[in-house]
Amino acid sequence: MHRETIGNPLSWSAQRLADVSRSVGAVVDGIGSHDMTLPEVNKIGVGDIRTALRKGVEDFAALRTDVIFAVALYPVIGFVLAAWALNAGQVHLLFPLAAGFPLVGPVAAIGLYEMSRRREQGEDASWTAALATLTGRVLGPVLSLGCLLAVIFALWLFAAHGIWAATLGPEPYDSLLAFLRATFTTSAGWMMIVIGCGTGFLFAAIVLCVSLVSFPMLIDRPVGVPVALMTSLAVARRNPGTTALWGLIVTMSLVLGMIPLFVGLIVVLPILGHATWHLYRRAVV
Numbered sequence: 001m002h003r004e005t006i007g008n009p010l011s012w013s014a015q016r017l018a019d020v021s022r023s024v025g026a027v028v029d030g031i032g033s034h035d036m037t038l039p040e041v042n043k044i045g046v047g048d049i050r051t052a053l054r055k056g057v058e059d060f061a062a063l064r065t066d067v068i069f070a071v072a073l074y075p076v077i078g079f080v081l082a083a084w085a086l087n088a089g090q091v092h093l094l095f096p097l098a099a100g101f102p103l104v105g106p107v108a109a110i111g112l113y114e115m116s117r118r119r120e121q122g123e124d125a126s127w128t129a130a131l132a133t134l135t136g137r138v139l140g141p142v143l144s145l146g147c148l149l150a151v152i153f154a155l156w157l158f159a160a161h162g163i164w165a166a167t168l169g170p171e172p173y174d175s176l177l178a179f180l181r182a183t184f185t186t187s188a189g190w191m192m193i194v195i196g197c198g199t200g201f202l203f204a205a206i207v208l209c210v211s212l213v214s215f216p217m218l219i220d221r222p223v224g225v226p227v228a229l230m231t232s233l234a235v236a237r238r239n240p241g242t243t244a245l246w247g248l249i250v251t252m253s254l255v256l257g258m259i260p261l262f263v264g265l266i267v268v269l270p271i272l273g274h275a276t277w278h279l280y281r282r283a284v285v
Contacts, residue, residue, distance in 0.1 A: 056275030096160035112273030
């Protein structure tokens with residue numbers, strides 16, 4: 001007769017290490033792409049964006065309580081970063097921090113993609129059920145791609161600081177009002193605006209093409225980071241106008257969401273996240 005035994009500490013520890021090893025192995029294994037065959041991508045247009053946004057609003061309305069709880073932390077993070085910039089004498093980084101939020105926005109919306117997928121399939125679409133799936137095969141690729149976006153965000157901040165130092169800097173400003181006055185009333189300030197906006201546009205374009213459908217695809221299919229990235233680039237390459245329009249909509253929506261002390265992100269971020277999932281479903285066969 002078989003008996004369940006607790007076992008000695010050595011055997012118990014070995015079993016726990018084996019479990020951890022298998023979990024880590026699943027995470028690492030999911031990062032690479034075993035099959036490099038890219039899926040077919042569709043031609044999408046304004047009508048597809050309109051449909052994706054409508055379905056995004058429907059998902060938000062249906063999952064409102066869970067979604068708000070899941071994303072409520074991000075306005076707090078934005079407010080804390082803004083307060084740090086003001087209090088640490090880094091006023092010149094206030095706008096780059098706010099403008100750089102879209103660079104990491106796709107990572108913040110990971111749970112939202114899964115919620116939309118589950119609602120589409122008629123499954124439990126609560127945030128706890130969605131986050132519970134971010135393990136093993138999904139976790140490794142998502143973390144890897146998230147780290148890539150974090151690096152791009154850090155490079156943007158370094159670039160923004162360098163542009164400020166070469167124009168209005170390097171001496172810090174005592175207040176936000178003094179910084180704004182120097183920015184809009186001096187030639188150096190306008191030079192900073194022009195160079196900064198041009199540089200920021202390049203960073204935003206890179207992230208848009210890289211993350212257009214890559215994160216939803218990693219949630220939806222057992223592919224690795226290379227295939228997800230190449231598929232996202234393929235969608236952007238086939239639909240340059242639609243991709244640019246989507247990027248403009250995302251940027252303007254996030255700007256409007258940040259104006260009331262980042263509180264508007266509680267509504268804007270979920271709708272954009274859900275809409276991104278539905279845009280992916282229309283863009284990738």
